[in-house]
Amino acid sequence: MASESKSALRPFGMKDKLGYMFGDFGNDFTFILSSLFLMKFYTDVMGVSAGVVGIVMMAARIVDAFTDITMGQIVDRCKPTKDGKFRPWLKRMCGPVAIASFLIFQSGLAGMPYGFKVAWLAVTYILWGSIFYTSINIPYGSMASAVSPESKDRAELSTWRTIGSSLASLVIGVGTPMIAYVTVDGKTMLSGSRMTIIAGVFSVCAILCYLLCFKMVQERVQLTTKSEKLDLGKLVKSIATNRSLMGIIAAALMLLLSQLTMSGMSSYVYPNYYGSAAAQSLSSLVGMAGTLLICAPTAVKLSQKFGKKELATAGAIVGAVSYLLCFLLRPSNPFVFVAFAAVATISMGYFNTVVWAMITDVIDDTEVRTGVREDGTVYSVYSFARKLGQAISSGLIGALLTMVGYSEATAFDPAVTGKIFNLACLAPFAGFVALALILVFLYPLNKTRVEQNVATLAARREGKEN
Known part of the structure; x- marks a missing residue:
């Protein structure tokens, strides 16, 4: 890389995997806390109706439509520093994200006027x-993509990321x-x-985990820094015509909709x-322990044997059947x-374990088709x-709770x-069924195509180096 000589880079190993695990541990100290308890906190403690909370959270995603894409463009265009291209953001933003999460859960404001609380x-x-x-995320x-160019290494990073998420779920959910x-x-x-005290403690833990990730992970792959001017129309067209990206987007949307509705x-x-x-x-405890003890040790081997798409589809079907029987x-x-x-949690744990490696598969597939690599975007x-x-x-x-008449009274x-x-x-059942259909009919990256893409990119890079 431009920031570090190759001789200074240690081989990819356990330190990277543990460090990457701590990164998602840090993410989920605030993400899972919000997913599990924000609605409950604002309906039962702050006295805000479930419908209003839901509307506020959905409205915030309009802002995300701009901030997420903007951050992706910033990442693709930023030049590497001595710490790498991506790692510096962990150190820069760990404090602000933790403080903002803590501020959400301020029970001392429960007596304020309704409009102020909203x-x-x-x-x-x-x-x-x-x-x-x-x-930061x-x-x-x-x-x-910068930690290792090898598909197997990335699958292991995805597994360890899921381990970090599962550990956070154990701490927060249990x-x-x-x-x-x-x-x-x-x-x-x-x-x-x-809840206010818990949110404060988790914010401190998030900062510590982000800093551990920064210290332990090393970037080894020099990725291209984009320099051309942003063409929004071209970007939208590129996204809309990228079937693998649209497939993983639809799958992610349905996965989160199912799981977070289930946990909420x-x-x-x-x-x-x-x-x-x-x-x-x-x-x-049982769901996350099962993910750690069953999914994490076997996901890489199963995905190598059957394919990531195939493994995720099977998990969605089992999850749907479980909730229907219940x-x-x-x-x-x-x-x-x-x-x-x-x-259901354990069966879907396989998808959660390999989904981050599926993102790198989409990035590889995009590069194979277009010749341009856009990790951040x-x-x-x-x-x-x-x-x-x-x-x-x-x-x-929020809408469903309001529909069935839920309130403090x-x-x-x-x-x-x-x-x-x-x-x-019924909500997670419907979501898991939809997820399985999306993976089967929309997402195109089966085992054979992923292996072909990896071989194509390896040949291209070898040709450039020779």
């Missing part, structure tokens, strides 16, 4: 997700309900003051329908519901799709909680 949510949420999170995700919920008059309720509804189905915060913690059987025991949810478009999925799921949860009404159970099963 405005506070909108401003802090946009600062966190649309600006600061974007400015897009360089972090794009960095995988630990937070055990601390944040209190029993008041026999009802399981979220404590606002505890867990904050209502466990404490309100089943009256068990412990079951919510156990659900996160809806039909309607278990009265919360721990039986936990078992069904765990099967492709990743920023994918990142926007993920955040759009997050926002739509929040908006969907009806939170434990059996007629309302029964409908919440239905939503908790």
Whole structure:
């Protein structure tokens, strides 16, 4: 690379994988906290209606349409420093993203006027997700292409990224309900003051994880720095005609819509329908432990044998079947519901484990077809799709909860909680079915084509070096 001599570069190894793991650990200290508890915090603690929260979160994605693509263009055009092309952004932006996340969960403002609370949510949420999170997540995700040119290494980075996400899910999904919920008059309720403290602790942890990623990961591949002027029309046309990119965008949108609706509804189905915060913690524990112990050790081997697309499709089908059975059987025991949810989480864990390697496959496919490599741009478009999925799921949860009549006053009404159970099963079921159809009919990068692209690019680069 321009910033480091080749002799100074150590071989790709465990230090890189652990460092990349810490990067997503840092991301998810704020991302998963928002996904799991922001809606619950603002409906139950701040007294804002679920519909309004959903609208605010969806509106923020309009901002993302500009900030994500802009950040992708910045990354593609920025010149490498002594620390590399992508790594410096981790150090620059870790503080702002952590502070913004903490500001979202300020229970001390619960007594303020309704309009002020909605405005506070909108401003802090946009600062966190649309600006600061974007400015660290897009360089972090794009960095995988610069860490190693080898497909197997990138698949391992994707696996370790998923391990980081799973560890964060364990800490947040298991630990937070055990601390944040209190029993008041026999009802399981979220404590606002505890959530504020938890958000502060997680923000500090996010900063530490980002800095570990910065220190441990090394960039080895010198990627082309774009210099031509941005042509927005050409960019939009390039995205719209890129079938592999459109396929992974649609898949990401449906994956996030399914999973975040599933996890978002867990904050209502466990404490309100089943009256068990412990079951919510156990659900996160079992699902994430299964991802770590089953998916992570086997995903690379299975994807090499069958293909990433094929593995992800199978996971989506199993997840859909699990939630359909749960809806039909309607278990009265919360721990039986936990078992069904765990099967779906683990089966989808395979997609989550290889999806980041699928992004590099899309980047490779784009380079094969066009001769231009745009890591930052492709990743920023994918990142926007993920955040759009997050926002739509929040908006969907808010709309559905409003539709069934959920409010502070009806939170434990059996007629309302029964409908919440239905939503908790049928929403992810529909999402997983749609995801499987997208992967089969829209996303074109099967095992054979990925291998052909890798061989084509290797031959091109070898020809340039000779």
